[in-house]
Amino acid sequence: MKNFKEFFSNIQEALVKILVVFDIDDTLVHTPTKINVLKNGRKIRELNSHEFTHYKLGAGEEFDFSNFRKAKDFFDNHKPIVPMIRQLKTDIKRGNKVVMVTARADFDDKETFLNTFRLYNIDMNKVHVYRAGNMKDGPKTTIEEKKKKIISELLQKDNYQKAIMYDDSKPNLQYFVSLKKDFPNTKFYGWHVNERGEASEHLREQFFDLVEKWSEKYKKSIDCNNPRGFSQRASCQSREKKKREKS
Numbered sequence: 001m002k003n004f005k006e007f008f009s010n011i012q013e014a015l016v017k018i019l020v021v022f023d024i025d026d027t028l029v030h031t032p033t034k035i036n037v038l039k040n041g042r043k044i045r046e047l048n049s050h051e052f053t054h055y056k057l058g059a060g061e062e063f064d065f066s067n068f069r070k071a072k073d074f075f076d077n078h079k080p081i082v083p084m085i086r087q088l089k090t091d092i093k094r095g096n097k098v099v100m101v102t103a104r105a106d107f108d109d110k111e112t113f114l115n116t117f118r119l120y121n122i123d124m125n126k127v128h129v130y131r132a133g134n135m136k137d138g139p140k141t142t143i144e145e146k147k148k149k150i151i152s153e154l155l156q157k158d159n160y161q162k163a164i165m166y167d168d169s170k171p172n173l174q175y176f177v178s179l180k181k182d183f184p185n186t187k188f189y190g191w192h193v194n195e196r197g198e199a200s201e202h203l204r205e206q207f208f209d210l211v212e213k214w215s216e217k218y219k220k221s222i223d224c225n226n227p228r229g230f231s232q233r234a235s236c237q238s239r240e241k242k243k244r245e246k247s
């Protein structure tokens with residue numbers, strides 16, 4: 001400990017509890033596994049996980065995830081999404097509470113499934129995997145509702161100042177940030193993961209939206225012919241720079 005200030009900031013850091021939620025399919029790994037669509041018990045269609053994200057069930061239809069239970073298939077055919085695997089390992093290292101929340105149900109061989117992530121030196125003793133596919137909430141409950149319920153239960157167990165979710169499904173992120181209503185003291189950040197494994201901050205809770213709108217408005221109100229103080233000057237300089245780059 002060098003001085004009191006450093007000591008205090010270390011304590012503050014340790015006190016900030018952060019929950020980080022990772023989706024699995026198309027967030028941490030790609031797999032060629034297909035989801036069947038059944039109509040009246042008969043298979044009528046196969047969907048990859050990207051198609052599945054956007055598929056709306058028609059009358060009499062249901063999803064069949066039986067292919068997703070095959071752990072060896074997962075282990076053999078997955079492709080890692082490297083930036084997100086890295087992000088997960090960073091979050092473990094920082095001491096954040098890291099969970100995976102997947103639409104899948106249980107695998108037929110848990111160790112083989114976990115070994116897939118151990119290939120990348122992820123300590124799976126520190127990561128619990130919640131399977132929304134195990135929930136018996138009736139066929140009308142959507143994946144995003146199930147995921148929201150799982151995360152809500154996690155948030156009730158501890159006092160998290162921040163909750164972060166990485167997912168390739170925008171509805172999942174929308175439901176996630178809507179938890180703000182139930183947990184007003186937690187800050188919510190929804191990160192959307194694209195096909196290349198790049199995360200962009202897609203959604204923040206509404207409070208932050210308001211702050212952003214306010215700061216946009218404030219920036220526009222600055223008179224650059226007569227800026228006041230350091231921050232206004234900096235703001236005007238970056239505006240100038242943008243103008244120059246455009247022309």
Ligand SMILES: [Mg+2]
Nearest residue numbers: 023025026168
């Ligand atoms: Mg996904």
